[in-house]
Amino acid sequence: MSIYRGTVRRKPIELAAVATAAVPGLTPTAVSSAPDDAADFDTALLLDSEGTVGREYHATNTPHMFVVSPEGKLIYEGAIDSTPSLDPDDIKSSTNYVKVALNEAMSGKPVSTAQTKAYGCSVKYAH
Numbered sequence: 001m002s003i004y005r006g007t008v009r010r011k012p013i014e015l016a017a018v019a020t021a022a023v024p025g026l027t028p029t030a031v032s033s034a035p036d037d038a039a040d041f042d043t044a045l046l047l048d049s050e051g052t053v054g055r056e057y058h059a060t061n062t063p064h065m066f067v068v069s070p071e072g073k074l075i076y077e078g079a080i081d082s083t084p085s086l087d088p089d090d091i092k093s094s095t096n097y098v099k100v101a102l103n104e105a106m107s108g109k110p111v112s113t114a115q116t117k118a119y120g121c122s123v124k125y126a127h
Helices: 028-032 051-056 088-093 097-107
Strands: 014-019 042-048 067-070 073-080
Touching: 042 097, 073 097
Parallel strands: 014 042
Antiparallel strands: 067 073
């Protein structure tokens, strides 16, 4: 998640990605050979091909972002940002909800926007 480099990098955070979809050919070997744009962070990738974690969190879209506090409390869930667009230029004028939630939480403040509507492709659960 290169969007976080230089903004929250010096804070003790962990990023995890959950691949919650029935994707043919998605295996640990295939994932480990993919480029890692988050190499500066402690990261993990959970292959959730049965959809257990995705269903537990009620993930509906990809990406569907979740920020969990160190105490295990869900403090943000929804879209990554305010602009459902594929145009990289639109990111400049978007509010990055995840970055705001992380910065507020790490500053000891309550998260001002704790939930938004996720957008993107729908999650394709196996069954």
